Amino acid sequence: MAWNEPGGNNNDPWKNKGGKDQxxxxxxxxxxxxxxxxxxxxxxxxxxxxxxxxxxxxxxxxxxxxxxxxxxLSGFYTIREAERGVVLRFGEFSHFVEPGLRWKPTFIDSIVPVDVQTVRSMASSGSMLTEDENVVRVEMEVQYRILEPYKYSFAVTVPEESLSQAFDSAIRYVVGHSKMDAVLTSGREVARQNVRDELQTIIESYDMGLAIVDMNFKDARPPEEVKASFDDAIAAQEDEQRFINEADAYAREIEPRARGQVNRMAQEAQAYKERVTLEAQGEIARFEELLPQYKAAPEVTRSRIYIETLEEVYSNTSKILVDTKGTGNMMYLPLDKILERQSGSNVPANIRSTLEGLRNQDSDGVNDNSTVTSRSNSRTGRN
Incomplete structure (x- = not known):
């Protein structure tokens, strides 16, 4: 039966707890x-x-x-070495804080740490239309660093997205004003510098607090359908440049050598000129000395000049002894060959002395006239 059922029972647990009515x-x-x-x-x-x-x-x-x-305790915070802290007081910019352990009043100041030393990079790529209406795919990369933390944090809503859009716009502007051959081959450096300048102009107008550190031209290639033909054209241009470089190197090698030969020939010509001049002057001086002697004794002077001339001529020729007597058989002895061989052969002393005497007489010009006469007589007899 329930405790609150009618009939006079009072079993309320709150009132009868412990036997008391509570x-x-x-x-x-x-x-x-x-x-x-x-x-x-x-x-x-x-x-x-x-x-x-x-x-x-x-x-x-x-x-x-x-x-x-x-x-x-909740107000203590740390700014790292590469960061600068932007302090906002009730949501409004107040000041910057340097690296280290700092304190701020919680719920009053808020801190936005910004890394200002790390060099960040951002890549961009896409298919673009060139000035000569060709499609080319370009990949480039920009490296940048934050200069002003407050501007980077609050000048634009999302700085990375704004930089990416500005980067894409700069690439398309430069590629759209360039020829396809220039973008694919020799004009890459010019395109890279133009993209950097254009991007720098855009971010300066945004006032984002960024600085462009470097710009890298990673790749530029034509569409896959015509890639083989463009590869052949690029290879031909590279060969042309290689041949030009080789020709320049050959020219740089040959030119100094040719200049050296020219200088050597000029010096030899000058030496020959001086030698001939001096020899002519010597001949003139010699004849001038002979002129008084010739006037005093013409026959003697003429004979002496003749003998000296023969001595000079025969000193460079072989000496031959011819026997003009006998039965008509011509016997000759090569005197110079015999003298060359006598050192290595057992020639008797009397024969050796005779050969030496003949050689000395011939070299001194003592018997020059007789020798010439005998030779002329022998030639006359043979004739």
């Missing part, structure tokens, strides 16, 4: 009892009201102290 607990009394118990720990007596008020003041102070401590 109602539901009073919340005010519960809180009073709790505060009284805590008041004992705070120095109060019993459960009186003053003790509760004392505990409430101390608890509030403790809570406020904890809140202040948490607020102070």
């Amino acid at each position: 109602g539901p607990p009073d919340l005010d009394e519960v809180f009073k009892n709790i505060m009284a118990k805590f008041g004992k720990f705070g120095g109060g007596k019993g459960g009186s009201a003053p003790s509760g008020k004392s505990f409430g003041g101390i608890g509030l102070s403790v809570i406020l102290g904890i809140i202040v401590a948490v607020w102070v």
Whole structure:
């Protein structure tokens, strides 16, 4: 049977708990009892009201102290060496902070750390139309660094996206004003520099606080359908440039050698000129010395000149002894060959002395006239 069923039964658990007729607990009394118990720990007596008020003041102070401590501790932060901190006070820019351990009032200041030393990179690629209406695929990469942290953070909504769009626009502008052959071959450096200048102009107008460090032209290639033909054309241009470089190297090698030969020939010609001039002057001086002697004794001077001339001529020829007597058989002895061989052969002393005497007589010109006469007589007899 239920405890609240009509019939006079009163089984209410709240009123009959412990055998006493009680109602539901009073919340005010519960809180009073709790505060009284805590008041004992705070120095109060019993459960009186003053003790509760004392505990409430101390608890509030403790809570406020904890809140202040948490607020102070939460304000410490660290800025790394490569970063600069942008301080916003109630959402408005206040100042910059340098690297190190810093403190800020929480809920008043907010910090935006920005890396200003790292060099970042961004790539861009795509198919583009050139000035001569050809399609080319270009890949480039830009390297940049942040100069002004506040402008980089708040000048534009998303700085990376703005830079990417500006980069794409600069590439398409430069490629659209260039020939396809220039972009694929020799004009890459010019295109790279033009893209850098155009991108620098765009980001300066945005005032993004960025600086372009470098620009890399990674690749440029034609569409796949005509890639083989363009590869052949590029290879031909490379061969042409290689041949030009080889010709320049050959010219640089030959030119100094030719100049050296020219200088050597000029010096030899000058030496020959001086030698001939000096020889002519010597001949003139010699004839001038002979002229007085010739005037004094013409026959003697003529004969002496004749003999000296024959001596000079025969000194460079072979000496031959011809026997013009006998039965008509011509016998000749090569005197120079015999003298060359006598050192290695057993020639008797008397024969050797005779050969030496003949050689000395012939070299001194003592018997030059007789020798010439005998030779002329022998030739006449043979004839």
